[in-house]
Amino acid sequence: MNKPWIDKIRKIKPYVPGEQPDIGDIIKLNTNESPYPPSPMVKNIIDEYDADKLRLYPSFKCDELKTVLSEIHNVNKNNIFLGNGSDEVIALCFQTFFNSDKPLFFPDITYSFYDVWCDLYNIQYKRIKVDDSFKIVKEDYFGENGGIVIANPNAPTGRYMSLEEIEEIINRNLDVIVVIDEAYIDFGGESAVSLLDKYDNLAVVRTFSKSRALAGIRVGYVMCCEELAGYLEAVKNSFNSYTLNSLSQAIAVASVKDNCYFENCRNKIINTREKTILELSKLGFQTIPSMANFIFTTNPSIKASFIFEELKKVNIFVRYFDKPRIDEYLRITIGTDDEMEKLVSAIKKIIL
């Protein structure tokens, strides 16, 4: 067929999101979702929600959600920028903050979306090697660059960088914006939010998808100085004024208000993580120290791709990346104690 319009179309190599199997009775440890439901307050707010209000546009100021978030993070409402999942807010950070002719720096092993956004927005970038134990070496980020993005804890390794090291990177790069992607910070790490008073070149990204067990509502946010938040807001308003629907706003508010449930769930996940690492070590696995709700683990005697495929056969889904340096590792989301016991027994059967 003749397509005279074809050369004017923007063609992008599609980014392929992680597998989302449809079958019912599976153990899903592949996309770092919470094994626990969201706070019971979420159920209440949905039950009470007045559906008739949905005829109106959402609040684009998101005032109530900003208020509760500003309280738990001890920042000002004007320091918060909200969006449709942390992927959207990070994409908007890239589009807004990284307009330099020098390359953006990020680790060679990290969240696989960073280079995708660079390609989308024509941002130069340089992948900086993590060391052989997957540590991010702070000194590698002291050279000239057009901005920095670091996931802390890093994905898919789970490795955490101390707040002192993060601060040194920010402090050595005052002429660019440093984005710290804290999707997994609630599972044991110390947040860089406390540095916002000192640094106006810092942007900290958070999500409701992991520790708040609300991947389904798509809410993420950035905390940064008021001026940077204003630039993000302007770019957002030139793209889509109403990115956050009404129900997701109400649900997010309910979740933030229930701090007790939140603490309880994340502590359970941390405990299960440590137990799982121990059990796997008895089977010869070596696991990278993790501060996330997943672990990155390898077994010198058996190919990771083999374990991955065998687990699938018994309906246990973990994540395997067929990429240089990490193709002998499995990334396993921390589920309930019961799910992790089933995982360990399944692995035992595969390798013994």
Next chain:
Amino acid sequence: MNKPWIDKIRKIKPYVPGEQPDIGDIIKLNTNESPYPPSPMVKNIIDEYDADKLRLYPSFKCDELKTVLSEIHNVNKNNIFLGNGSDEVIALCFQTFFNSDKPLFFPDITYSFYDVWCDLYNIQYKRIKVDDSFKIVKEDYFGENGGIVIANPNAPTGRYMSLEEIEEIINRNLDVIVVIDEAYIDFGGESAVSLLDKYDNLAVVRTFSKSRALAGIRVGYVMCCEELAGYLEAVKNSFNSYTLNSLSQAIAVASVKDNCYFENCRNKIINTREKTILELSKLGFQTIPSMANFIFTTNPSIKASFIFEELKKVNIFVRYFDKPRIDEYLRITIGTDDEMEKLVSAIKKIIL
């Protein structure tokens, strides 16, 4: 304060969305929302929704929603591209389809977001004058261009272009993509969806915000040939894989299934529109023929800006654009019969 990073930031003149007054007891006729609540099926689906499922990522295939939409529009599921409100899907259309060194064509009086997206994505554009009765003149779109976008019915005028004229524009521009933004088509117009079989350079945009009374859930979609849908999907997946949250998907499905309620509401709005035009004509108003859920009206004896401000004082919000060619008009959303009667009496008091 010293800001060494300031020159690397992308600074955009913020687009200012329409006024969203917070006060309770107002008549809100300024953002083209439906005066009727969404289908009762929406309330049911929310009541029944299993909040625990929100811990999981939404379906990014949106299979169920695509299925019901494909049925009502008589297209294939692969012809549908979904997003977070029609603003998001149009933005992605601009980013994906308009990569030409020739200018994008759109009317000088139209949805005010089109030139904002052009600026955001560095797209050349040319505003084509509508005639003095605000008609889009089809012949003006036959010249060389990098793409075309037309809102039909047009905003803020409400003017509708016949399907024959739309087809002629598409047919004369087979080498570019023609986007028809049908946000208001359900209020009396004939959709260009029927032309999809014949033209692979056509993209038709729809929204749940107006005729489906669901502005609060942020769902919009594009219908186009499978290949164009694939390009949109690739760009979307390079920006944000999960743009549509789980609850909005479920609510949209429920709404589409209740066709009877939908027909009933839109017929009521059409009737109220015609009644209002008649009543206003008795007060000396001249109204552009409208096929939308709003009217665009002027009174030769009184300044539109004055009526606008006076209505605000009695808590009736309509829309006024202080822009060349249209600064003597008011755009008034069609509310309930009762709301429109109150509007007409309020105007009577202002002008008599």
